[in-house]
Amino acid sequence: MRYANVGTGVGGAVARIAAGRLMGAERGSAAEGQLLAEALGNLKGPLMKVAQLLATIPDALPSAYAAELAQLQSQAPAMGWAFVRRRMAAELGAEWRALFADFSHEAAHAASLGQVHRARAHDGRDLACKLQYPDMDSAVEADLKQLNIIFAVQRRMSPAIDTSEIGEEIAARLREELDYFREAKHISLYREILKEHPTIHVPQVDKELSTRRLITMGWLEGRKLLEFKEHDLETRNLLARHLFEAWWMPFCGHGVIHGDPHLGNYSASLDQTGRPHGLNLLDYGCIRIFPPRFVEGVVDLYRGLLANDRARIVHAYEIWGFQGLSNELIDILNIWARFIYGPLMEDRVRAIADGVSPAEYGRKQAFTVHRALKEKGPVKVPREFVFMDRAAIGLGGVFIHLRAELNFYRLFNEALEGFTVDGVAARQKAALVAAGLTSSFPSG
Numbered sequence: 001m002r003y004a005n006v007g008t009g010v011g012g013a014v015a016r017i018a019a020g021r022l023m024g025a026e027r028g029s030a031a032e033g034q035l036l037a038e039a040l041g042n043l044k045g046p047l048m049k050v051a052q053l054l055a056t057i058p059d060a061l062p063s064a065y066a067a068e069l070a071q072l073q074s075q076a077p078a079m080g081w082a083f084v085r086r087r088m089a090a091e092l093g094a095e096w097r098a099l100f101a102d103f104s105h106e107a108a109h110a111a112s113l114g115q116v117h118r119a120r121a122h123d124g125r126d127l128a129c130k131l132q133y134p135d136m137d138s139a140v141e142a143d144l145k146q147l148n149i150i151f152a153v154q155r156r157m158s159p160a161i162d163t164s165e166i167g168e169e170i171a172a173r174l175r176e177e178l179d180y181f182r183e184a185k186h187i188s189l190y191r192e193i194l195k196e197h198p199t200i201h202v203p204q205v206d207k208e209l210s211t212r213r214l215i216t217m218g219w220l221e222g223r224k225l226l227e228f229k230e231h232d233l234e235t236r237n238l239l240a241r242h243l244f245e246a247w248w249m250p251f252c253g254h255g256v257i258h259g260d261p262h263l264g265n266y267s268a269s270l271d272q273t274g275r276p277h278g279l280n281l282l283d284y285g286c287i288r289i290f291p292p293r294f295v296e297g298v299v300d301l302y303r304g305l306l307a308n309d310r311a312r313i314v315h316a317y318e319i320w321g322f323q324g325l326s327n328e329l330i331d332i333l334n335i336w337a338r339f340i341y342g343p344l345m346e347d348r349v350r351a352i353a354d355g356v357s358p359a360e361y362g363r364k365q366a367f368t369v370h371r372a373l374k375e376k377g378p379v380k381v382p383r384e385f386v387f388m389d390r391a392a393i394g395l396g397g398v399f400i401h402l403r404a405e406l407n408f409y410r411l412f413n414e415a416l417e418g419f420t421v422d423g424v425a426a427r428q429k430a431a432l433v434a435a436g437l438t439s440s441f442p443s444g
Helices: 002-021 030-040 047-053 063-069 081-092 134-153 164-177 180-193 233-254 293-305 310-320 327-344 363-376 385-404 410-414 421-435
Strands: 114-120 126-132 214-218 256-258 266-268 276-281 287-289
Touching: 081 126, 081 214, 126 276, 134 164, 134 327, 164 385, 180 214, 180 256, 180 287, 180 421, 233 256, 233 266, 233 276, 233 293, 233 385, 233 410, 233 421, 256 385, 287 385, 293 310, 293 327, 293 421, 310 327, 327 363, 327 410
Parallel strands: none
Antiparallel strands: 114 126, 126 214, 256 287, 266 276
16 A cells, blocks of 8 residues: 555656646756655655666756755665564475574564564574565565656756666566575685684675565674764774775675675674674675676776876776767766775875765766756666665765774775786676576576
8 A cells, every 4th residue: 555655646746747837837946846755755665776876877866856865765664573473484384483493573683675673593603684575575665657757857858868777777676686595605605715814704694584575684793884973084994994894805806796885784893892894784685786897997997097198098888888979978077986986096095085074975977967968868767776876976975974084095906906807707607606696697
């Protein structure tokens, strides 16, 4: 029922936006954005992830829409204990409670697709049980239909960006997130990739207590990263450096990224004195595996921008999947590329939003790109770009929260050390086999 209500709400918002324009209202105005946000605000489900994602892609939605949607929260109200008992019985059988020495009645965390309960195994291990909400398959499909309505609003705005592949990519990744068997393999993949890193921690899945809609893994003890926001710079930098390594090392070495890097997906592990010592990676639903050549494109674009090598830059965009680019469109894309790569191009210690207030981070570049594409576009965004861009922006946002000051150039080039496409391909294949992922790249 709530999805039907949201569909009505979104459709009603579109109708009110159209009526406002007949009366002379400004296209893409803050008032229109607020109407759409209000229509979506009661749905604390997958569509909130989509809304927040779209808010990070320049011109995927009008800036006023993006500003409103970016403020929406993906936190869901937790299922009550009676509901949890029924769901656990559906996944593990009527005697499920006997499989645990202890199982908390209260959720430790509730998110858009499911909630996490702390439990204890009979051998004393602390466990995290991530239980999917009921009927999420139909909920996701309903939300994807609403996504089409949102894109229809944008098409009426004479868009500068062709959003067709954006929609396909989002749909494929959301459907993957529903499969906890796949997420368990993603965890195994990250355990393989990061097995040599001493202070980045990946949980161990308990396969006997996991199903397609329930994943049970070891509990990683830690504290929320925001709790260290006011700590000394050394502590904040330590956490930021671990985050950088946890994100860029898998990509540069294996062509794998975590597509949803926000503060809730990490915690700080502590040493015996209570100080941060390492990083816990907590969620593996949104993992994107890229062809090695795409990684080559990311590296080539970086090196092309550093050397102002036009041919290498164009070749990189072609590898990414951009087609039919004119010189004008390449110049426009470079505005956004220089913003994304900016912290990685200066061999000095700096903040991510160096000299710019966090509230203005990327806004000037997004506005410039938006205006230029309206004149010179449209441009079709390749689907591989969607989560790469979203993840880079999300990671930058975490660094801003931590107020980190690091030499991102050196960190990135350390991650790139010895980079070759063949090396990425070989390491990726070996890690996928070890994790039980038979297909090289995501479905869809």
